[in-house]
Amino acid sequence: MHGDRHPIEFQLFAPYNQAAALIGSLSDWNEIPMQLDEKGYFRTSIELEDGVYHYQFRVKTRSPGFESGEWVDVIDPYATDVIEVDRIGLVQIKEGEKIVDDYVWQHDDVPLPQNRDLVIYEMHVADFSGGENDPHRRGTYRDAIEKLDYLHDLGINAIELMPVNEYPGDYSWGYKVRHFFATESSYGTTKDLKQFIDECHGRGMRVILDGIYNHTDEECPLLAIDRNYWYYEYQHYPEDPQNYWGPEFKYDTYDEKLDVKPAWQYIGDVVRFWIQEYHIDGIRYDAVRQLANFEFLDWLAEAAKKATAPKPFYNIAEHIPDTSKVVQPTGPLDACWHESFRYFVVPHLAGKMFDLENLKTVLDPRRQGYSSATNVINYIATHDRERLLRELGDRGIFDEAAFRRVKLGVVLLLTAMGIPMIWMGEEFGEHKRKSVTQPKKIAWPLLEKAPNREIFRYYQKLIVLRHQNPALRSDNIEFFHENPDSKVIAYVRWNDEGSRVVVVANFSDRFLAGYTIPNLPEPPGIWHEWTQDYTVPSGKGQLQVDLGEYEAQVFVWQNPL
DSSP: OOOOEEEEEEEEEOTTOSOEEEEEGGGTTOOEEOEEOTTSEEEEEEEEESEEEEEEEEEEOOOTTSOTTOEEEEOOTTOSSEEGGGTEEEEEEETTEEESOOOOOSOTTSOOOOGGGOOEEEEOHHHHSSOTTOTTSOOOHHHHHTTHHHHHHHTOOEEEEOOOEEOSSSOOOSOSOSEEEEEOGGGOOHHHHHHHHHHHHHTTOEEEEEEOOSBOOTTOHHHHHHHHHHBOSSOSOTTOGGGOOSOBBOTTOOBTTTTBOHHHHHHHHHHHHHHHHHOOOEEEETTHHHHOOHHHHHHHHHHHHHHHTTSOOEEEEOOSSOOGGGBTTTSSBSEEEOHHHHHHHHHHHTTSOOOHHHHHHHHSGGGGTOOSGGGEEEOSOOTTSOOHHHHHHHTTOOHHHHHHHHHHHHHHHHHSSSEEEEETTGGGTOOOOOOSSSOOOOOGGGGGSHHHHHHHHHHHHHHHHHHHOGGGGSSOEEEEEEETTTTEEEEEEEOTTSOEEEEEEEOSSSOEEEEEEOOOSSSSOEEEETTTTEEEEOBTTBEEEEEOTTEEEEEEEEOOO
């Protein structure tokens, strides 16, 4: 007995193509002609029972590289599930409607942290977890779910997922997207991804998606339909020829006849879809420098916030080198990856430089034109940059000396003005060299080693302080002690309600016994050193401490007894 059949519409935006048809299991692979309407859409409707169907569009191409008027079969550019090897899309019908899946969200009512309160963890699903004894096994969303309690215990309250759109093959970092509405099938199903995001929300953790809107893979369906309508013919940003990753969307095209900017419309639909269907809480916009269209980014960022309101949303630029021009209050986005933080901090940790002005500039990004802590995402390592222990090892710094410098870096990351981000595995001293083409599962067994467990606890303790003390989430930082000869710097973070945190950092390889820190920005009181758990009174506006080589100490001010 067959179920009820309902009319289901299929559409393809291809305004200047001569003809299109629908084919698939829904028609025994017979062509169903589609009619072009005045808005540029080919449309057809077909009566279907509930179920899952395979389908493609057959269209007369207008793209160079094909014979004039040649018919090509393409996956729907809006397909939400695909079988890439067979070049077909999947559509699911339930109760007479197209759906992605039937997942029921459980934690939409859990309050989520504001942008200012975030500690972000950058994650590549394939290399994060799953089958720790099998380095060749790709991680999945379900594997990542099993580690969420670990991340929650660490203090993470936001995860930035490297791209999870469907990409070519079964292993990639995902930065050449082929299908913008579909999820990477090697990581799991659409329901698995939704469960991952839902479980994050249940723990008060936001999920930020890495969005690739500058370029596509060379076999994105749009390229076969009408390439020059959607893409630049040549590299859009010729000033940077080394950073060309594929055909680039043509955001300055306006179709006067249809009153539409086609690339704006398509990517706007992508962003709204991911917010509404997957409940994401932010986007990291890849390759903003190459995209080079602030008008479009401003429109897109506003569309994203409207789609998610009243929940908080975070629009983050990857712009290398970083620049305050891309962020609010005058730029289109909320924040920028703060590449200069890493650029100057790592050489200081390696003992290759000591430049107080450069150091102060990245610890206080207002000196670079940024206006708020939420304008910058600080990091020491990312998927694009080698891990800190690898950087130190390449400079001949190993074992205890390296771990001491890692701890110094952790203090700077978590006490500087800005939002901290941790690349997966950094929190326990992962040191493998990165690889773009081969799986590099992070080495969870390192947590069984005492020095690595200590790094984890160090991160954890400082993240707790960041969450507890609003001074570290403020826009206030002041450098009150500088000693170029001893390579010591001290700064204070504060808020207007009386919270105070003082950081004293020694960038030399000398132990400084009984070092005096003058000019404390508080009346006499009790200071609690957070990382080593001791207290010291301040007398006459100064502190006296023993500072180890490449060591930072973090003092939290307490009211006098």
